[in-house]
Amino acid sequence: MARKKSAGESNQSKNSLWYVITHQRDLDRKEYLKLINRVITFVALAFFGSILVFAAIVWFGGGGSVINVILASNLHLYLFAFVAVLASLLLRFVKWSYYIHKFGLKISKLKSLAIYLSMYSMDLTPGNLGRVVSAYTLSKVTSARTVEVTPIVVMDIFTDSLGFALLTFIAAFYYNVLTIPVLIADIVLLLPVFMFLVSPWFYDVMKGFIMNHKFWRRFSIYGDEYFASQSRLNKWDVYLVSVLVGIPASFLQACTFYIALTAILGTAPPLGHTIFVSSTSQLFGMVSTIPGNLGITDATLVAFSQQVLGITSQDASAATIMMRLATLWFSVIVGGIFLFLTLKYWKRQGPKKAPLTMANIKKKALEKVGR
Numbered sequence: 035m036a037r038k039k040s041a042g043e044s045n046q047s048k049n050s051l052w053y054v055i056t057h058q059r060d061l062d063r064k065e066y067l068k069l070i071n072r073v074i075t076f077v078a079l080a081f082f083g084s085i086l087v088f089a090a091i092v093w094f095g096g097g098g099s100v101i102n103v104i105l106a107s108n109l110h111l112y113l114f115a116f117v118a119v120l121a122s123l124l125l126r127f128v129k130w131s132y133y134i135h136k137f138g139l140k141i142s143k144l145k146s147l148a149i150y151l152s153m154y155s156m157d158l159t160p161g162n163l164g165r166v167v168s169a170y171t172l173s174k175v176t177s178a179r180t181v182e183v184t185p186i187v188v189m190d191i192f193t194d195s196l197g198f199a200l201l202t203f204i205a206a207f208y209y210n211v212l213t214i215p216v217l218i219a220d221i222v223l224l225l226p227v228f229m230f231l232v233s234p235w236f237y238d239v240m241k242g243f244i245m246n247h248k249f250w251r252r253f254s255i256y257g258d259e260y261f262a263s264q265s266r267l268n269k270w271d272v273y274l275v276s277v278l279v280g281i282p283a284s285f286l287q288a289c290t291f292y293i294a295l296t297a298i299l300g301t302a303p304p305l306g307h308t309i310f311v312s313s314t315s316q317l318f319g320m321v322s323t324i325p326g327n328l329g330i331t332d333a334t335l336v337a338f339s340q341q342v343l344g345i346t347s348q349d350a351s352a353a354t355i356m357m358r359l360a361t362l363w364f365s366v367i368v369g370g371i372f373l374f375l376t377l378k379y380w381k382r383q384g385p386k387k388a389p390l391t392m393a394n395i396k397k398k399a400l401e402k403v404g405r
Contacts, residue, residue, distance in 0.1 A: 061170055061180075063380040070373070073156055073164050077366065080158035080325045084363070087332050088355055094336065095351025103352040108297040115290040115297075115360035122286040123151065123365065129193060129279045133186045136266055139176045145379070149175065152376050153187065154369030157362065161323040162191055171376050185264040188231050189272070195223055195320060197280020201288065202317045204281075205310035211342070216314060223321045232268065234261035287361055288312040291335070294356035298349050311338040312357070326362050 061069065092100045130150045134141065149171050156164030169187045173180040199220040206216040229236045237257055291312035295303045315334035319327025332354055339350040 066170055066380055067377075069167060069170075073159060073167060076164065076325060077155070077158045077370075080328060083328050084326065084358075087329050088358075091332055091336060091351045091354055095348045099348045100351045100355070103298055103348050104356060107294075107352070107356070108300070112294060112297040112356060112360075115293040115356070116364055118286045118289050118293065119360055119364055120368070122283045123154070123368070125279055125283040125286065126190075126194065127151075129276050130186070130190055132272070132275050133189055133267060136269075136272065137178075137183065137186065137263075139172075139178060139183070141172075141176050145175055148372050148376050149379075150190075151372040152369055153190070154365040155373040157366055157369065158326045160325050165191055171379055175379050179259070181259050182263045184260060185267055188227075188264070189267045189276075192224070192227050192232055193273075193276035193280050194284075195227070196276065197284040198313060198317055198320065199224055200277065201281050201284040202310075202313040205306065205313060209306065209310055211310065212314065216317065219317050219321050223317065232264065234265060234268075237261050284313065285309065288316070290360045291339075291353060291357045294353040294360070295339075295343075295345070295349070297356070298353055299345070303343055303345075307342055311335065311342050314338065316361075326366075332358060 095103075127147060127150050131143070131146060134146055149168055152171065153165040153168045156162065156167055159165075166184060166187050169180050169184040172178075172183045172186065176183065202216050203213075203220055206213045238261075241257070288309045289312075292303065292305055292308040295308060312335070315331050315338055316327065318334050319331030322330045324330060335354040335357065336347070336350045339345055339353065340347060343350075345353075
């Protein structure tokens with residue numbers, strides 16, 4: 035016989051990060067802060083994990099010689115790696131703003147930018163799932179239901195991955211290197227997200243099969259409204275804008291490895307091959323869904339840069355550490371700053387939202403059809 039859950043266990047499960055995100059219930063300020071504290075726990079664990087990964091890279095590259103390579107590099111030139119990452123984030127904000135426009139949400143550009151950048155504080159959660167937390171702040175500011183605006187965050191995550199996938203495949207195809215493995219990795223990365231979170235078709239099929247299950251009936255209350263909102267973004271123009279923005283943004287982020295290597299070597303390495311190594315390493319890390327792609331991206335960068343670019347293990351290890359500091363940790367720090375700044379949006383109580391019921395969902399659906 036199954037053991038009955040105690041009140042403490044029930045409360046713990048209902049306050050977990052996974053429960054709050056999947057149930058998409060609206061939060062008050064106290065609950066939101068609890069959720070943020072759980073995300074901070076992920077970041078703290080990933081921080082120590084990153085230190086271990088960096089230590090392993092330094093050891094592999096020859097210990098102190100890797101540190102000496104970093105210190106002897108052109109650090110003034112290396113600063114442009116951070117500029118490239120910041121430019122990549124601001125370029126991606128263009129598609130975020132386009133999604134906001136498609137939803138007709140009333141929000142100032144500055145508030146929208148602050149909420150958008152705060153998402154990157156969650157990049158150390160598995161598969162970037164923690165970015166969904168920003169939907170709560172967007173809901174708070176716009177007075178829309180959280181489940182209605184969550185597709186904006188999901189589409190942003192999906193199209194970020196789409197940009198990297200396309201960039202990597204183009205580079206692999208052009209240089210005729212690892213084309214099939216890259217294509218497989220692209221499919222593994224994109225297909226599950228598309229099926230379960232982007233396309234309503236699979237949701238409708240599954241709902242027809244297992245609607246009698248108690249959990250699915252409860253989930254469908256949220257799923258119906260979520261996919262009704264998601265349908266606004268499943269348009270050719272949305273994907274066109276996303277690709278036109280996503281590929282250049284991914285290119286800028288991949289350029290950080292090129293800048294790091296140039297700062298170390300003193301001469302510019304082959305740009306195309308460097309972009310291939312950088313984007314492919316990040317793609318393989320994204321497929322793993324490990325928080326921050328820790329370990330996978332780092333190891334692949336070190337190995338590929340030696341094989342494809344023909345550089346020493348010391349230079350490969352140093353460039354990997356420098357790139358990861360500029361991409362992963364710089365983004366997390368920027369996101370953390372804006373996450374702190376957006377807490378002020380939670381000080382005031384927004385208008386009370388209608389409870390999420392099937393009647394309200396049908397009413398909203400009719401309103402959307404009439405627009």
